[in-house]
Amino acid sequence: MYKILKKEELNSQVTLMEVQAPLIAKKCLAGQFIILRVNELGERIPLTVADYNRETGTVTIIFQKIGKTTSQLGMLNQGDCILDFVGPLGIATHVDGAKKIAVIGGGVGCAIAYPQAKAFHDAGADVTLIAGFRSKDIVILENEMKAASSSFHIVTDDGTYGDKGLVTNKLEELILAGEKFDEVIAIGPLVMMKFVCLLTKKYEIPTMVSMNPVMIDGTGMCGCCRLTVGGKVKFACVDGPDFDGHLVNFDEAIQRSSMYKNEERQAMDRLNHSCNLLKGAK
Amino acid sequence: MxxxxxxxxxxxxxxxxxxxxxxxxxxxxxxxxxxxxxxxxxxxxxxxxxxxxxxxxxxxxxxxxxxxxxxxxxxxxxxxxxxxxxxxxxxxxxxxxxxxxxxxxxxxxxxxxxxxxxxxxxxxxxxxGGASVVKPELNNHKVAVLGAGPSGLSCAGDMAKKGYDVTIYEAFHTTGGVLIYGIPEFRLPKSIVNIEVNKLVELGVKIKLNAVAGAAVSIDELFEEGYESIFIGTGAGLPSFMNIEGENLNGVYSANEFLTRINLMKAFLDDHDTPYKKHNVVAVVGGGNVAMDSARCAKRLGADTHIIYRRALEEMPARQEEVHHAMEEEIIFDTLVNPVRILGDDSGNVVGIECVKMVQGEPDASGRCRPVVVEGSNFVIDTDAVIMSIGTSPNPIITSNTPNLDTNKWGCIVADETGATSIPGVYAGGDAVTGAATVILAMGAGKIAADNMDKYIKEKNSK
CATH class of the missing domain: 1.10.1060.10 (Alpha-helical ferredoxin)
Structure with missing residues (x-):
């Protein structure tokens, strides 16, 4: 059992938890992930390590309550335990302190973009961070991201905060203004990563993306997280999760991510139904 | 008489x-x-x-x-x-x-x-009841076993009987390895596996779950923690695919994924959260035990099920009993048939598998007839799921994180007949060494390694 030492609601949909997991905290690096299972009947889901503290032995996860499992996880409170918590899995981000990089985070993807930006920043890299959100009320980690970058930009789809527009607009604006990035790191929804990669390909800037497909074991056993990179089949859990974005087949990844959409919606409906029953009983 | x-x-x-x-x-x-x-x-x-x-x-x-x-x-x-x-x-x-x-x-x-x-x-x-459990006298030497599958359990059991303080590190949230995630309930009830594992616990074996060898714990750290010898039984994880068109369509599974969803995660039961997609027709590619297990699971979940195998029926590597049982259960055997591509619809879901017919040619290196394609014999089996059951290669996590552990060109750990690897005191066995094989061969390897780990520790301490 893995105890939740701290819980913080970052917005109405996104939650941060610090979980006691000393073995993982001792070893994990930016870009790696954990797999967790909430309870005996639960599924195994991957979440990227958002932060860690080697002294206190804690690992921070940030998740959006989007399906049944993340909703159940969100119902747990400080002092409660997560049944299974395993890692660190995947290959850590290759951090090069000599570079000038642009890190792009989209929505809850900022929870993954932030530790990568921080790792580069701590290593001495010149980090420009562009964070995109739908709207002002779902902005997360603003202060943290500011502290992990030398130049920080927020954009929102509806213009309620920062500049109105998409992360790609901001990135292109910076490039056209003469910023010379050695590398771009894009983490967020598949569609966002796809369009960042199309843009950076045009300007020939090497781009890494962090993939987050459906997984079961997370240790290379089931092959369910496979994707096509440069025409070859790769497993996100052991070959990634970071890949050269210019080689990733995003259309296929988007298609594969929808495999269980119906089943996930049904599970969510059942959860809502039983929660309503519980509320009724009270 | x-x-x-x-x-x-x-x-x-x-x-x-x-x-x-x-x-x-x-x-x-x-x-x-x-x-x-x-x-x-x-x-x-x-x-x-x-x-x-x-x-x-x-x-x-x-x-x-x-x-x-x-x-x-x-x-x-x-x-x-x-x-x-x-x-x-x-x-x-x-x-x-x-x-x-x-x-x-x-x-x-x-x-x-x-x-x-x-x-x-x-x-x-x-x-x-009535089994004699002789709790051995502890000899105060610690050994670690990586992986709680057949080879690891066998090695751990033997080492515990010899008096060692044994700790098993298992990556999954439960013990048993392939006995749990791979072999289905109808062939090996999970309660039986748990009883066998509990016997090891009664012998004093300690089990650490959710501990990925090579990720959370390294070989060097285990030695630093005082383990005198280590057995690696991390199995053959990585599933192989055919590299044909359409293999990443929705509805194409590795046998590992399909079986893990059903056997380990119980995805077909409504109260379990792991999703399971209901299929009407399932085509399983391969002729081994894992292919039979996949097909028989699919059948039990209501699908018309085909086994597609490129050689002849009598050349299937599966146990005779499994083939026999599968046939009795009305699984359709398409032998001397080989897939060439998987067909999908506009949303990326499987709708069919295109195959060619094969004939038996001259015997190949394995002594079996080499299957030869009949040109122009292409035909389509309408199906909404394909399960690739054509083998696995060893799990890369431990080998890629242990630089001085020698592997061969297939990624298998190199171990001699005693189970010894290139690192003194580190032994290995099971599918991690041989590539995909059987439960009992893995158990045999765990047993041989245990004898030699015992010798190694005794020799080291007598110096």
Whole structure:
């Protein structure tokens, strides 16, 4: 059992938890992930390590309550335990302190973009961070991201905060203004990563993306997280999760991510139904 | 006087048309009377070829004589002198190519039902108790076992019996490895696996779950923590694909994924959260035990199920019993057929698998006829799921994180006949060394490694 030492609601949909997991905290690096299972009947889901503290032995996860499992996880409170918590899995981000990089985070993807930006920043890299959100009320980690970058930009789809527009607009604006990035790191929804990669390909800037497909074991056993990179089949859990974005087949990844959409919606409906029953009983 | 019947005493089974709709065990096992009757078919011959056919050298004629005499507990204790998991082996060993394949009774008629008798003894003791658990005296030496599958459990059991303080590190949230995630309930009930694992715990074996060898714990750290020898039994994880068009469509699974969803995560049950997609027609590609397991699971979940195999039926590597059971359960066998591509609809879902017909050519290196494509014989099987069951390669996590651990070109850990690897004190066995093989071969490797780890530690400490 893995105890939740701290819980913080970052917005109405996104939650941060610090979980006691000393073995993982001792070893994990930016870009790696954990797999967790909430309870005996639960599924195994991957979440990227958002932060860690080697002294206190804690690992921070940030998740959006989007399906049944993340909703159940969100119902747990400080002092409660997560049944299974395993890692660190995947290959850590290759951090090069000599570079000038642009890190792009989209929505809850900022929870993954932030530790990568921080790792580069701590290593001495010149980090420009562009964070995109739908709207002002779902902005997360603003202060943290500011502290992990030398130049920080927020954009929102509806213009309620920062500049109105998409992360790609901001990135292109910076490039056209003469910023010379050695590398771009894009983490967020598949569609966002796809369009960042199309843009950076045009300007020939090497781009890494962090993939987050459906997984079961997370240790290379089931092959369910496979994707096509440069025409070859790769497993996100052991070959990634970071890949050269210019080689990733995003259309296929988007298609594969929808495999269980119906089943996930049904599970969510059942959860809502039983929660309503519980509320009724009270 | 031996029972000279040419046939094994038949074993009660669930009817095929009933069992192909449930996950209950197919074979119901012998009654005491059936077991005693079958046991009298053993001639107790002098040269005991059956023992040589067993990777863990179970004293087969001796235990069978005890069964014949009705002393089932003593028979069980005789088996467990060399085999830590009899209830498992009695169910899943390929006996026809091992002990039973060597049985002199098989020269004329059927061999003695050694597997069935082993299972009977194990089940008898599970039900009635009485097994001798001799808790060994601890020798105050610590060893670590990486992976709680067949090779690791076998190694851990033997080391514990020798008095070692054993800790198993397992990546999954439960023990058993392929016995849990791979082999389905109807062939090996999970309660049986748990009972066998609990026996190790009673022997003093400690188990750490959710601990990925190579990620959370490294070989160097384990030595630093005072483990004097380490066994790597991390299995063959990585599933292989055919590299044909359409393999990443929705509805194409590796056998590992399909079986893990069903066996480990129980995705087909409504109260379990792992999603399962209902399929009407499932095509399983491959001819091994894993292919049979996948097909029979798919059938039980309501799909019309095909097995597609590029060679002939008699060349299938699966246990005869599995092929036989699968056929009884109305699984369609498309043999001498090979897939060339998987067809999808506009949303990326599988709608069919295009295959070619094959004919048997000249024998190849394996001694089997090389399958040759019949040009222009392409045809399509309409299906909404494809399960690739064409093998696996070893899990890369431990090897990629342990630079001085030698591997071969397939990524298998290099170990000699004693199980020793390129790192002193580190032993390995099972699929991590051999690539995908059987439960019992993995158990045999774990056992051999245990003997040699014991020798290694004794020699080191006597210096």
């Amino acid at each position: 031996a029972n000279m019947s040419l046939k094994k005493v038949s074993i009660p089974e669930q009817e095929p048309c009933i069992r192909n709709k449930n996950f209950g065990e197919v074979s119901l096992g012998y009654t005491a009377q059936m077991a005693m009757e079958e046991a009298t078919r053993c001639l107790n011959c002098r040269h005991k070829p059956c023992i040589l056919g067993c990777p863990v050298n179970v004293k087969i004629p001796e235990f069978i004589q005890l069964v014949a005499a009705g002393d089932f507990v003593a028979a069980y204790n005789k088996i467990t002198e060399t085999n830590s998991l009899p209830a498992v082996c009695g169910r899943v060993c390929p006996q026809e190519s091992q002990c039973e394949g060597k049985c002199v009774r098989a020269i004329k008629g059927e061999s003695v039902g050694i597997g069935r008798l082993e299972r009977f003894c194990a089940d008898y003791v599970i039900e009635h």
